Amino acid sequence: DQQVKQNSPSLSVQEGRISILNCDYTNSMFDYFLWYKKYPAEGPTFLISISSIKDKNEDGRFTVFLNKSAKHLSLHIVPSQPGDSAVYFCAASFRGKLIFGQGTELSVKP
């Protein structure tokens, strides 16, 4: 039973445009949501997080939106840069543990 889902395995975006990565979840008890960026054979790098009591959090080029009624969150990257190309994982926190989605591979083309 996949509690956190990223339904798009890959996304390709032109440099300078907006990248939108989506994530759906099923457990309404999750209290925190996080996005991580990962390169092959490396550990994930924390990007941005949002508490379940908020609907938006912004940090530079990264903005995370949370829609609790739809159990959906998204990560917006604008403007996208070639260096953003990586696998992005969303994660949800419950009792201190993180449950990860399957990841979306973002490719930003020059």
Added chain:
Amino acid sequence: GAVVSQHPSWVICKSGTSVKIECRSLDFQATTMFWYRQFPKQSLMLMATSNEGSKATYEQGVEKDKFLINHASLTLSTLTVTSAHPEDSSFYICSARGQKAEQFFGPGTRLTVL
């Protein structure tokens, strides 16, 4: 800040041997560390939660006698894969929890069992 290191970064061993992986939080004290496993093209799967000074809590399906976890200090947790077999070959990643829900990850250890 929030730097987590892992050692070794890769290891190759013979079947039947034991391998120890260290995870250190370099610039903060982590009362809780986590161990994950990732297969190619798949998500990170939580194996166990490691609390300083107490026994680790293992996720369902993870053999605690095979994956021994020790968290002796606020900056060090170790994972020992005992009697390793080829099916244990994987990418093992540790993380340490910060003040909120954020977890900061180590660079991972690639284990190959021949």
